Amino acid sequence: MEKLPFERPTIQKISAGIPSKHGISRKLEPLSHIDGLSIKSLINDYGSPLFILSESSIRKTYKEAYRAFSSRYPNVQFAWSYKTNYLNAVCNVFHQEGAWAEVVSGFEYDKAAANGVPGESIIFNGPDKSKENLRKAIQNSSLIHIDHFDELYEIIHLSREMDERPKVAIRINMDVGIYPKWDRFGFNFENGEAWDALNRIKASKNLDLIGLHTHIGTYMMTTQAYKIAASKLAQLAVSLEKKHGHVIQYIDIGGGFASKNTLRGAYYPGTDTTPSFDDFAEAITSALMSSEIKPDHLPMLILETGRALIDDAGYLAGTVLANKRLSDGRRATIIDTGVNLLFTAFWYEHDIRPIEPISDQMEDTTIYGPLCMNIDVIRGNVMFPLLKKGDHYVVRRVGAYNTTQWMQFINLRPQIVMLDMKGKAHLVRKGETLDTINSQEITPEHLQNFNL
Amino acid sequence: MPKIRKNIAISESGFVFDPLSGESYSLNPLGLEIIHLIKNGQSYEDLSEVLLAKYEVDQETFDRYFYDFVATLKQFNLLEVETDA
Numbered sequence: 001m002e003k004l005p006f007e008r009p010t011i012q013k014i015s016a017g018i019p020s021k022h023g024i025s026r027k028l029e030p031l032s033h034i035d036g037l038s039i040k041s042l043i044n045d046y047g048s049p050l051f052i053l054s055e056s057s058i059r060k061t062y063k064e065a066y067r068a069f070s071s072r073y074p075n076v077q078f079a080w081s082y083k084t085n086y087l088n089a090v091c092n093v094f095h096q097e098g099a100w101a102e103v104v105s106g107f108e109y110d111k112a113a114a115n116g117v118p119g120e121s122i123i124f125n126g127p128d129k130s131k132e133n134l135r136k137a138i139q140n141s142s143l144i145h146i147d148h149f150d151e152l153y154e155i156i157h158l159s160r161e162m163d164e165r166p167k168v169a170i171r172i173n174m175d176v177g178i179y180p181k182w183d184r185f186g187f188n189f190e191n192g193e194a195w196d197a198l199n200r201i202k203a204s205k206n207l208d209l210i211g212l213h214t215h216i217g218t219y220m221m222t223t224q225a226y227k228i229a230a231s232k233l234a235q236l237a238v239s240l241e242k243k244h245g246h247v248i249q250y251i252d253i254g255g256g257f258a259s260k261n262t263l264r265g266a267y268y269p270g271t272d273t274t275p276s277f278d279d280f281a282e283a284i285t286s287a288l289m290s291s292e293i294k295p296d297h298l299p300m301l302i303l304e305t306g307r308a309l310i311d312d313a314g315y316l317a318g319t320v321l322a323n324k325r326l327s328d329g330r331r332a333t334i335i336d337t338g339v340n341l342l343f344t345a346f347w348y349e350h351d352i353r354p355i356e357p358i359s360d361q362m363e364d365t366t367i368y369g370p371l372c373m374n375i376d377v378i379r380g381n382v383m384f385p386l387l388k389k390g391d392h393y394v395v396r397r398v399g400a401y402n403t404t405q406w407m408q409f410i411n412l413r414p415q416i417v418m419l420d421m422k423g424k425a426h427l428v429r430k431g432e433t434l435d436t437i438n439s440q441e442i443t444p445e446h447l448q449n450f451n452l
Numbered sequence: 453m454p455k456i457r458k459n460i461a462i463s464e465s466g467f468v469f470d471p472l473s474g475e476s477y478s479l480n481p482l483g484l485e486i487i488h489l490i491k492n493g494q495s496y497e498d499l500s501e502v503l504l505a506k507y508e509v510d511q512e513t514f515d516r517y518f519y520d521f522v523a524t525l526k527q528f529n530l531l532e533v534e535t536d537a
Contacts, residue, residue, distance in 0.1 A: 003505075011483050361480045
């Protein structure tokens with residue numbers, strides 16, 4: 001007689017809490033394939049854990065975002081935010097789609113240049129630009145977004161020294177009705193500092209003032225804030241034309257659009273609450289179109305959105321290491337991905353699910369990573385099916401920030417594959433080995449040997 | 453072998469009610485089967501022999517999940533308190 005499949009015995013307490021009238025489903029559908037490729041076969045071929053990126057998802061999301069803005073505004077340009085994910089393969093998908101590069105350090109600048117992005121298509125943001133970085137950016141006619149007065153004076157000095165006309169914009173911070181107010185980057189709008197900076201740039205006569213930039217915050221769940229930001233930048237553009245007869249070429253509204261991940265502590269899932277690209281586009285473009293800017297002087301609209309363009313395209317698959325019970329009887333599942341790889345676990349209640357149908361039985365579970373650290377929690381409290389040691393899981397929406405903020409800590413960083421438009425897997429970053437780490441180290445002669 | 457407390461009500465569909473605490477619980481099919489076997493006074497050896505013959509599982513895996521299951525029953529105070537007497 002054929003044996004029946006085994007499902008481990010369980011007993012669950014029935015809690016008669018207040019039922020949600022919105023009835024959010026607690027059933028967790030497994031995710032077995034990405035772009036037609038089995039996750040299990042990818043783990044077998046490339047190891048566990050494994051970051052998986054979907055090229056078709058990146059392109060689809062980009063096209064959707066571009067359509068949302070370009071169908072409402074005559075001149076739209078995206079610039080790929082390198083810090084969100086600067087894997088060359090990812091950057092180049094965006095560049096193939098037409099995005100410029102937006103960088104915030106000398107390292108990122110060089111990475112964009114090495115990828116072949118022309119200097120005039122690199123936007124150089126951030127508070128940290130060395131003299132050498134600035135010299136390079138001026139030479140390559142890159143767009144330098146000035147963060148503070150020290151940087152402005154440095155650029156004026158360099159323009160004289162190099163006899164060049166640097167192309168500059170200023171970054172402007174402002175009150176857009178959100179908390180916390182981001183005021184550490186750029187010049188403030190309300191106290192007149194931004195207007196002062198613009199006047200000093202015009203007075204210097206050596207700089208080409210070509211744009212106005214703001215970046216109001218991160219993970220913005222409201223479109224109204226962008227409407228206010230766009231209106232305030234438009235006011236400055238109008239004032240510049242009125243006073244100096246100067247027409248700016250672009251308004252850069254930055255990024256910060258929320259992705260569909262669910263923030264920790266949020267009541268509703270991000271998939272239900274995140275505004276769409278159309279919502280953001282409507283708010284921003286309507287503010288610009290209805291401003292006092294003359295119709296034939298409407299500036300190019302630049303967007304630096306990172307997270308919302310890449311989060312959905314990234315997956316992290318891996319293996320269950322063990323199960324245990326905590327002191328209060330709750331289930332704990334230990335997986336081979338920790339916060340060293342999944343940095344965003346600090347912010348999100350990540351969508352983690354099995355890759356195969358396991359069981360309809362769910363249990364209140366804490367999911368821990370493999371690090372020997374108490375903070376290594378991937379999900380603090382999740383209704384999760386009973387995975388066994390060796391079973392596989394996949395975490396969805398991990399494309400943003402994880403492979404730039406990840407740490408080589410306790411474990412080595414794993415491989416990253418990208419699935420092309422035909423669903424074929426390409427290794428885009430090799431997993432680290434002991435040699436990767438040791439090749440950077442120099443052990444002094446007298447510390448090379450010991451006897452135990 | 454552990455013993456299930458006598459006043460615990462267990463339905464055929466796996467619904468469990470503890471009149472002492474007022475809590476209710478839900479068992480999956482194998483959980484229910486094991487509870488029945490324990491209630492029938494089967495020894496662990498007999499119980500595991502029956503279930504290993506019926507289900508696609510090895511002894512080691514079964515042991516692990518069985519003891520985890522019993523630990524949960526104990527956690528929920530559904531087992532009789534063992535005394536030294």
